[in-house]
Every structure is written in structure tokens, then in C-alpha cells.
Amino acid sequence: MNINILGIESSCDDTSAAVIQDEYLLSNVIANQEVHFSYGGVVPELASRAHQQNIIPVVERALVKAGIGKSEISAIAFTRGPGLLGSLLVGTSFAKGFALANNIPLIEINHLQGHVLAPFIREKQKENPVPSFPFLSLLISGGHSQIIVVKNHYDFKVIGNTIDDAVGEAFDKCAKIMGLGYPGGPVIDKLAKTGNPNAFAFAKPRVADLNYSFSGLKTSFLYFLRDNIAKNKNFIEENKADLCAALQHTIIEILIGKLIKAVKQTGIKEIAIGGGVAANSGIREKITQLGKKYHWNVYLPEFRFTTDNAAMIAIVGYYKYLKKDFARQDIAPMARFEI
Ligand code: KG4
Ligand code: ZN
Numbered sequence: 587m588n589i590n591i592l593g594i595e596s597s598c599d600d601t602s603a604a605v606i607q608d609e610y611l612l613s614n615v616i617a618n619q620e621v622h623f624s625y626g627g628v629v630p631e632l633a634s635r636a637h638q639q640n641i642i643p644v645v646e647r648a649l650v651k652a653g654i655g656k657s658e659i660s661a662i663a664f665t666r667g668p669g670l671l672g673s674l675l676v677g678t679s680f681a682k683g684f685a686l687a688n689n690i691p692l693i694e695i696n697h698l699q700g701h702v703l704a705p706f707i708r709e710k711q712k713e714n715p716v717p718s719f720p721f722l723s724l725l726i727s728g729g730h731s732q733i734i735v736v737k738n739h740y741d742f743k744v745i746g747n748t749i750d751d752a753v754g755e756a757f758d759k760c761a762k763i764m765g766l767g768y769p770g771g772p773v774i775d776k777l778a779k780t781g782n783p784n785a786f787a788f789a790k791p792r793v794a795d796l797n798y799s800f801s802g803l804k805t806s807f808l809y810f811l812r813d814n815i816a817k818n819k820n821f822i823e824e825n826k827a828d829l830c831a832a833l834q835h836t837i838i839e840i841l842i843g844k845l846i847k848a849v850k851q852t853g854i855k856e857i858a859i860g861g862g863v864a865a866n867s868g869i870r871e872k873i874t875q876l877g878k879k880y881h882w883n884v885y886l887p888e889f890r891f892t893t894d895n896a897a898m899i900a901i902v903g904y905y906k907y908l909k910k911d912f913a914r915q916d917i918a919p920m921a922r923f924e925i
Contacts, residue, residue, distance in 0.1 A: 590654055596665060601676075603648035615648040616644075634670070656688055657688070664695060665677055702925070717858050718883075721858055724858070744924075755800065760804060785829075788810065790843075845876075862894070
């Protein structure tokens with residue numbers, strides 16, 4: 587008998603539902619929320635309302651695309667956290683209701699584990715190699731910058747963490763300073779392609795161990811722009827591509843420095859990346875180069891599995907289903923949730 591898992595993701599501003607059948611993806615539907623654009627960031631109350639409007643049509647589409655009826659779903663897996671509480675509440679309540687109505691198990695998922703295990707999502711006619719255990723995951727998103735030793739599908743050990751801003755926040759805040767809109771990562775990535783990464787130099791933080799810090803970079807970027815705008819009010823406009831390229835280059839150097847250190851410390855050469863910032867073309871290129879240089883096996887998830895999606899929630903749900911790791915009906919979402 588096939589195991590069919592319906593996954594639900596609603597932690598931030600994407601409403602998503604996916605169906606996974608025995609590790610293979612059958613459908614992954616994502617509704618992005620346009621409503622936040624003019625505010626320059628996600629407005630939590632608007633996000634919850636949009637999730638409420640989107641969730642039923644998104645789930646219906648995911649089931650139709652998968653060709654699976656409600657009665658064939660083995661369990662429903664939902665993001666319990668971390669994320670915006672109101673947004674999480676919509677997905678959690680939907681999942682509880684669906685589980686109860688269809689008399690199937692409910693599975694709670696840590697969103698971060700979803701990003702980490704995204705390389706295990708399989709697609710028919712597209713056999714992609716998957717990491718072997720143990721592997722190192724560089725988890726880089728809007729809320730996290732972590733290096734994790736993944737011992738198996740269930741056992742994760744964080745060996746590096748950010749002490750302040752996450753890397754995605756650094757991209758977003760610096761883009762905001764330059765007036766580039768939200769989310770900033772993809773815009774900086776695009777502009778960086780035509781700029782010179784060595785046009786400007788920004789100081790890199792000195793942080794102990796395998797930990798990261800990005801708030802200093804954001805501040806020095808702000809002061810650098812302020813000083814230059816005082817001399818030339820068109821400074822940003824005239825140097826946009828070079829600013830993006832130099833900023834992205836610095837961020838990548840920071841990320842890579844600790845990753846190389848982590849490989850040396852652990853001896854693990856299986857490397858995967860995950861989270862929204864793993865969509866960054868500069869990071870993907872750099873990690874691929876390093877893989878060749880140091881003989882690492884590198885696993886880059888497809889773009890659509892880097893930013894928030896329910897396929898990654900459903901794959902973790904599949905592994906938890908195998909262990910019969912089910913949640914109770916009185917479970918509540920959690921805004922903060924460590925891996
Ligand atoms: O994983 P994600 O969708 O949400 C969280 O769990 O946080 O990550 C969103 C973050 C945002 O900060 C966004 O700017 C960043 O991922 N991002 C990128 C790129 N695409 C998305 N950052 C750099 N380059 C990109 N191409
Ligand atoms: Zn995420």
C-alpha cells in the first residue's frame with residue numbers, strides 16, 4: 587500500500603500544500619501573497635488573512651494535481667513552527683480539522699527540518715542523488731543561518747548558529763536601505779550578476795567557533811552608503827550593480843568561511859544547502875566550485891524547494907509517519923521552535 591502524505595506550509599507569507607507518495611512528489615502548490623509588496627515586508631495580520639483565503643483552494647489543487655482523493659491520504663503533516671503565530675495557526679487549525687474529519691493521523695513538522703531534508707524530495711523521471719548520512723546542512727533562510735550535522739532523517743545537531751541577524755535578513759535589510767523592495771535577496775542576486783564583486787570592500791565579522799553574525803555588515807553597509815551619498819546623492823543609483831555584487835560577495839565569504847571550518851572539524855564532506863538563501867546563484871556557484879576543489883559531494887536543492895514550500899513539509903511527514911510519530915489534537919503552533 588502506498589503512503590500518501592499531505593503537507594501544509596503556512597509559516598510566513600506563502601500558503602502551500604503538497605502530496606508526497608513514498609518519497610515521490612506528486613504535487614506542490616504554492617500561493618504567494620502579493621498583498622505585502624507595498625509595505626516593504628510581511629505584515630503578519632495580512633498574512634494570516636491571506637492564508638485563510640488561500641488554504642482550501644490550495645489544498646484542493648494539490649489533491650487534484652496529485653490525482654489523489656481525500657480518502658487515500660495516509661496522514662496530514664503541517665508546519666508547527668517557527669514562524670508567524672497567526673499564519674501558523676491557520677495551517678495548524680486546517681490540519682487538525684482535516685485529520686479529524688478524515689480519521690487520519692496528524693503529524694507536526696519543524697519548518698527548519700523541512701529545509702534541511704528538502705534534498706530527499708524525489709521526482710519521477712528525475713532521479714536526483716541524495717546525501718548520505720552523516721551530512722552537513724548549511725541552512726540559510728530569512729530567519730536562520732545554521733550549520734547542522736544531520737545524522738539521519740531524525741537526528742540533527744546544530745554546530746553553528748547566528749548570534750544576531752539571519753543571512754536572509756541581511757539581504758533584505760540591505761536591499762531596503764538601497765530602496766530595492768522586498769524580498770531583497772532575489773533582487774540583489776539579479777543585480778549582482780552585472781556588478782563587480784571587488785568594487786567595494788565591507789568588513790567581515792570576527793565571531794568565535796562556527797557561529798555567524800550579520801548585523802555588523804548591515805550597519806557598515808548603511809554607514810558606507812550614508813558617507814558616499816553625502817558626497818554624491820546619486821551614489822546608489824550609479825553603483826547599484828557593484829554594491830549588490832560586493833555585498834553578496836562578502837556574505838558568501840562569511841558563509842563559506844565557517845562551512846570550510848565545519849568540514850575540517852567534523853571530517854564530513856557530504857554538503858547540502860537549504861532555505862530561501864540557498865536559491866542565491868552566487869552561493870550555489872561558490873559551493874559547487876569548493877566541492878570540486880575539496881572533493882565534497884554537494885547537494886543543491888531545486889529552486890522551488892529552497893524557498894518555503896509544502897513538499898519539504900510532506901517529506902519530513904513521510905519519515906515521521908514511518909516512525910508513527912503522530913501529534914495530538916490539542917497541539918498548538920509555536921512561533922519559536924529550535925531544530
Ligand atoms: O526559507 P525562506 O523562504 O523563508 C524563511 O524560512 O525565512 O527564506 C526567505 C529568505 C528571504 O530573506 C529572501 O530574501 C531570501 O530567502 N532569498 C534569497 C534569494 N531568494 C530568496 N536570498 C538571496 N538570493 C536569492 N536568490
Ligand atoms: Zn523557510
